[in-house]
Amino acid sequence: MVYLDNSATTKIYTEAYEEMLPYLLAEYGNPSSKYYEKANNSKVAIELSRERVSKLLGCSIEEVIFTSGSTESNNMIIKGVADFYHHKGKHIITSAAEHPSVLETCEFLVEKGFDVTFLPTDCFGRIDPVQLEREITAETILVSLMWGNNELGSLNDMNAISEVCKKRNVFLHTDATQVIGKLEVDLEDYPGITFLSCSAHKFHGPKGVGCAYLKQDQYGILTPITPLFHGGGQEGNIRSGTLAVHNIVGMGKAASITNDNLQYAIKSLGENEIYLHDLLQTKFGESISFNSDVKDKIPGILNVQFKGVNNELLLKQLAPYVSASTGSACSASKPSHVLAAAGYTIDEIRSSIRFSLSSLTTQKELDVFKEL
Ligand code: PMP
Numbered sequence: 001m002v003y004l005d006n007s008a009t010t011k012i013y014t015e016a017y018e019e020m021l022p023y024l025l026a027e028y029g030n031p032s033s034k035y036y037e038k039a040n041n042s043k044v045a046i047e048l049s050r051e052r053v054s055k056l057l058g059c060s061i062e063e064v065i066f067t068s069g070s071t072e073s074n075n076m077i078i079k080g081v082a083d084f085y086h087h088k089g090k091h092i093i094t095s096a097a098e099h100p101s102v103l104e105t106c107e108f109l110v111e112k113g114f115d116v117t118f119l120p121t122d123c124f125g126r127i128d129p130v131q132l133e134r135e136i137t138a139e140t141i142l143v144s145l146m147w148g149n150n151e152l153g154s155l156n157d158m159n160a161i162s163e164v165c166k167k168r169n170v171f172l173h174t175d176a177t178q179v180i181g182k183l184e185v186d187l188e189d190y191p192g193i194t195f196l197s198c199s200a201h202k203f204h205g206p207k208g209v210g211c212a213y214l215k216q217d218q219y220g221i222l223t224p225i226t227p228l229f230h231g232g233g234q235e236g237n238i239r240s241g242t243l244a245v246h247n248i249v250g251m252g253k254a255a256s257i258t259n260d261n262l263q264y265a266i267k268s269l270g271e272n273e274i275y276l277h278d279l280l281q282t283k284f285g286e287s288i289s290f291n292s293d294v295k296d297k298i299p300g301i302l303n304v305q306f307k308g309v310n311n312e313l314l315l316k317q318l319a320p321y322v323s324a325s326t327g328s329a330c331s332a333s334k335p336s337h338v339l340a341a342a343g344y345t346i347d348e349i350r351s352s353i354r355f356s357l358s359s360l361t362t363q364k365e366l367d368v369f370k371e372l
Contacts, residue, residue: 002365004324006202007150007178007301007356013204016253020206023246031243032234042245049252056255057196058186059213062220065235066248069210070177071101072228073197074144076212076239077173078105080225081142081195082114085171089139093117093132095156096341097125098146102175103337106144115139124294125149125342129160136168143172148179151327151338151354152292153301155179162192171195171223177202177210181258181359182269182298187213194223200247204358205254209247214238265359269300272357272366276302279369291339291352300357303327303339309351321368327354 003011023045029038031046046066054061067073082092094106096118106116117135119127127145136143143165148155158174165172173195179185181203187193196213200206214222222236231240258265280288284306291303306314311326318324327336335349344352 001320002322002361002368004322004355004357004361006358006361007153007327007354008325009201009207010204010358011360012201012206012250013254013257015257016205016250019253020246020250023249027245029245031245032232042243045245045249045252046243049248049255052252052256052259053211056180056185056259057198057213058188060216062236063213063216063222065212065214065222065238066243066251067210067212067239068208068244069199069201070099070175070197071199073210073212074099074101074173074175075105076228077195077197077214077225078102078109078142078144079228081171081173082109082112083226084224085141086114089137089141090114091117091137091139092142092144093119093135093140094144095119095121095127095146097121097127097149097152097338098144099150099175099177102144102146119145121341123342124154124292124297125152125338126154126156127161129157129164132161133164133168136164136170140168140170143170144175145172146175146178147185148176148183148298149338150178150301151336152303152342153178153298153356154292154294155183155296155298158190158193162190164192165194166192173197178298178301181262181265182300183266184262187215200251200254203254203258204360206247206250209244209251211251212239261359266299268359268361269357272361272363273300273302275363276355276357276366276369279366280304283369283372291342291344291348300359300361302355303352304355305348305352307351311351311353314351314353318372321372322355324353324355326352 029042031042033039171194194215199210229240289305339349
């Protein structure tokens with residue numbers, strides 16, 4: 001059996017799991033408490049994780065705000081910017097191929113009176129930075145565009161997008177959930193990015209934890225937004241709630257391993273994607289086509305069309321040998337909005353499957369396709 005649904009979630013690194021355990025048993029102190037050892041130990045562990053995550057992202061330690069994951073970070077940033085800056089303008093730009101945690105948040109804001117532009121995409125789900133620039137007006141307070149697409153694996157041109165937003169002086173938020181650990185993400189190279197979201201379980205950390213990056217100014221002040229959670233004022237008053245110490249510790253360790261292994265991971269994901277591509281091509285020939293056949297993409301994500309075959313039925317048949325998914329909460333009544341935005345017909349969408357690898361996937365495991 002080969003697990004090829006790593007864009008949905010990954011296996012936690014054993015080292016990350018082991019480092020979490022003490023914080024569920026002996027070190028259960030609340031990091032917001034003071035003076036006694038258990039509280040201090042939790043606080044030290046949180047700060048080590050913050051440092052490890054900041055190294056992975058190439059940002060300052062203070063710019064990392066722990067959350068429950070990308071869904072929360074996306075909500076927090078988009079709603080937080082909308083609320084804080086609505087007096088400056090009520091226009092937000094996003095794309096039609098975003099994750100539902102961005103799309104639904106934007107739809108919610110439309111109901112609250114905001115004007116949202118949903119940029120169209122090319123056949124790989126990527127937006128055109130020139131069109132983005134054309135859509136920015138004096139009313140635009142936020143651009144929210146994913147770095148890499150979770151269904152097709154294609155990459156938006158983040159360099160160009162970052163430059164446009166910097167030039168036009170507009171906040172840029174990027175949902176980087178799918179690219180962390182599969183691409184070099186050094187925020188120093190992207191001065192136009194003001195906010196970023198990520199989830200630990202996509203890079204072999206635990207589920208239910210992630211972070212938001214909020215850029216700080218030259219005085220060390222984080223870009224202000226209205227908090228999503230009000231309460232005890234944790235995380236610099238931006239994200240209240242007792243910190244999930246064990247999860248944050250696991251995220252920190254996973255971030256550290258991911259950082260150390262990044263070059264190997266990128267190479268292995270790329271090579272194994274080609275290996276899988278060629279295996280499928282040899283096995284299925286003309287009866288398949290690759291929806292994500294583009295050069296510049298997240299390594300390790302392959303979206304494949306099995307012509308004339310229903311994807312849900314195929315996934316069921318494959319399940320004893322291969323764990324994969326359609327790439328979205330695709331149901332008979334709701335086909336993938338990403339493939340739809342990329343111009344695929346309903347029939348093409350309903351015959352498409354996403355295979356997503358991790359750096360732990362081996363060619364020997366992929367050989368299961370030879371036996372099918
Ligand atoms: N954005 C993208 C691009 C994703 O792939 C996901 C997870 N599928 C999310 C956001 C949401 O992440 P989480 O479920 O961990 O909150």
